[in-house]
Amino acid sequence: MPLSPRAKYWLVSFVITLWLSLSAGAFWYYQWRWNEQFSSLDQLALFDGTEFSALLTRASVPGKISLIHLGRDDCFCNRFNEPHRQAIKAKYEPLGIIFQTLPLPTQLNVATPAVALVSAQGQLAYFGPYSDSLLCSLGDGLVEPLLDQLLLGYLPDVIHTTGVGCFCTQKTE
Template identity: 35%
Template structure:
């Protein structure tokens, strides 16, 4: 059996080193940026949730998007949220965003219409994101929970369109406590101990 040439050995070692480097890079990327997209249950209770003083009281229908820039579950709802803004913004619905405290990130350009708010009383206890809260024209919390149930979000499985349609028609909605199964990321940091 002939011996491989030094050039062949070098190419084989480089290929092996490249493969090892790619596996290490993928593992680093996976642990740093990818989280499993397994469904989990979350209980959303709006008992403590209030509009900030500058938004409270009678006015427009107000939707607040709870956004964690590091959450991979956002990918499924950002296009849907942009569609909601395009459809209901001209009808007078106000769209706001509350970014997870301590997080860093910028919204995609198609969500530039979201007005940032610094704080929302009661939001520290938010179980998970992405989530949404909707207040009616009288300033009462009408809905608090996820955009939809399941791993993806679009207008065909969304809870939001029927609620906005009912509120726009002047009907009362009270869905401020919900249980949902879907793709969520923790909002509050896990406590030590």
Template identity: 30%
Template structure:
């Protein structure tokens, strides 16, 4: 038997090309997934947040939900369906959307804004029921519904105030982009 020697170095290495392509593809997909899902993952309370302990009451005479949804925040894509469900479930409540410097009964709602998406719930007498994110979880709209839970506690007679400021999730710091002023009475 005479064996022919093959020159391995002269043949193209498709294995190397396949591995290189697979690694580059995996890297690209990882970066895109991070951009879509984790780039805005942060703490709800950021260093520029206002002091909520000394805020004035928002007394409208009716249950009021203030929805903080900054249109420039990419996290709102997860929150909008949840907000629509809240509006349908709690039709008797007043729903306010402060797109910057709106006021309710003379109280500047922008002062309450910390991050987007978020919600403040005020009792008819103006006492804060809840302030914080809509849900507990890494993606807004996924996880425990904190708004419904606190509204049901309030209806059952629980008058405790809840400031949920320690959550982690998809949040954007509240910004001032439109500079609109409106008075809601």
């Protein structure tokens, strides 16, 4: 039995309302559930490598340029940083750069994700963010020019930096 125009109208209205509700629910689940953590997206983070210099140089490989990723597993910002890290690794690992990860305990007050570059001579050359952009995007990298300088034998000394972007810091409770 065919539906009357009025019944078709209500059926179409119901289907559209259901579809919009499900779409809004999916959007909330995948995006807005992080809403509290988005406060970390546009924050200024200070990086001071002075207190970590000895730890980072011990973690490096002697005689090799080392890129040491500093992070926490529970940091929401890692998902934005990962594509940039992979692109850097794909470009510089074949050139002899050693890539390492140094997990940081949450009680250390360091903004993460962060990166340290240690020269082949064992000197801390850089400590700070991967890039200076909201989501640590590929085109705004701070690390790549410094790696190029290290490969050419220059020793940059950039261990006190700031960055604006997505960083996780020590939780204050």
